[in-house]
Amino acid sequence: MSTPLPSLPPGFRAIVVGASGALGAAFTEALRSDRHCAHVLALSRQSTPGVDFNDMDSVARAAETARQHGPCHLLVVATGMLHGASGLPEKRLTQLDPAHMQASFNVNAIGPAMVLAHFTPLLARQERSLVAVLSAKVGSISDNRLGGWYSYRAAKAALNMLVKTAAIELGRSHPQAVLAALHPGTVASPLSEPFGDARTKRAPTQAVAALLHVLDGLRPEHSGQLWSHDGQPLPW
Ligand SMILES: NC(=O)c1ccc[n+]([C@@H]2O[C@H](COP(=O)([O-])OP(=O)(O)OC[C@H]3O[C@@H](n4cnc5c(N)ncnc54)[C@H](OP(=O)(O)O)[C@@H]3O)[C@@H](O)[C@H]2O)c1
Numbered sequence: 226m227s228t229p230l231p232s233l234p235p236g237f238r239a240i241v242v243g244a245s246g247a248l249g250a251a252f253t254e255a256l257r258s259d260r261h262c263a264h265v266l267a268l269s270r271q272s273t274p275g276v277d278f279n280d281m282d283s284v285a286r287a288a289e290t291a292r293q294h295g296p297c298h299l300l301v302v303a304t305g306m307l308h309g310a311s312g313l314p315e316k317r318l319t320q321l322d323p324a325h326m327q328a329s330f331n332v333n334a335i336g337p338a339m340v341l342a343h344f345t346p347l348l349a350r351q352e353r354s355l356v357a358v359l360s361a362k363v364g365s366i367s368d369n370r371l372g373g374w375y376s377y378r379a380a381k382a383a384l385n386m387l388v389k390t391a392a393i394e395l396g397r398s399h400p401q402a403v404l405a406a407l408h409p410g411t412v413a414s415p416l417s418e419p420f421g422d423a424r425t426k427r428a429p430t431q432a433v434a435a436l437l438h439v440l441d442g443l444r445p446e447h448s449g450q451l452w453s454h455d456g457q458p459l460p461w
Pocket residue numbers: 242243244245246247248249269270271276277278279303304305306332336359360361362408409410411412413414415416417
């Protein structure tokens with residue numbers, strides 16, 4: 226079978242953070258089926274070591290373990306939170322709750338930023354490497370026409386800025402690396418389950434195939450942007 230990532234060196238190594246989620250599991254599965262991929266480290270709250278954004282030290286501990294597998298060529302950050310124990314996405318300002326906002330920022334922005342901080346030093350320096358951070362089109366400030374979903378939108382907008390900023394720094398230390406924020410489209414998953422029409426949602430495997438194709442085509446000059454699953458750049 227041909228590899229979905231022919232631009233990466235044969236025998237490349239991958240790390241998926243958030244591997245228990247619908248998209249994270251589909252990324253893990255696609256990479257494990259790829260003969261060009263020598264190793265996939267699938268990390269989640271359930272894995273050993275675990276990555277849990279309620280315990281930020283777990284990110285550093287997991288990165289220390291990941292270092293033992295050697296330089297990494299693909300890092301996927303597939304964590305995210307739209308609803309949960311802290312609440313549902315807000316429709317109106319009167320529904321804003323600081324605890325839900327904090328939980329959303331923690332999982333959607335701060336956690337992924339800490340993954341970038343601890344895992345990008347593991348990227349191969351002498352070869353091409355790719356970092357994909359799952360974001361969302363609703364985090365685009367200029368594309369916001371409907372309002373609502375305050376915490377999720379704001380946390381994803383913060384994530385987008387963190388990706389843009391980290392891409393500038395990464396470009397200096399790893400000139401062959403590409404760091405991209407990705408919008409997967411509307412995908413069937415626990416995150417999207419309470420919202421929208423199930424018939425309009427794509428399967429995670431289908432979304433991941435599209436995202437890997439987009440990633441593979443990105444060059445270092447494309448680093449630090451938000452890309453849609455159809456290969457189009459999205460406005461911040
Ligand atoms: N599905 C869509 O339609 C859609 C659309 C646009 C963007 N996205 C983005 O795509 C990404 C993946 O979403 P998905 O649809 O695959 O959602 P999902 O199935 O709900 O997966 C979410 C992942 O985030 C992890 N996570 C949640 N809270 C965490 C925490 N405190 N610490 C560590 N990990 C935590 C979950 O771990 P547990 O399994 O332990 O809970 C799970 O691995 C997210 O960034 C989401 O915003 C999705």
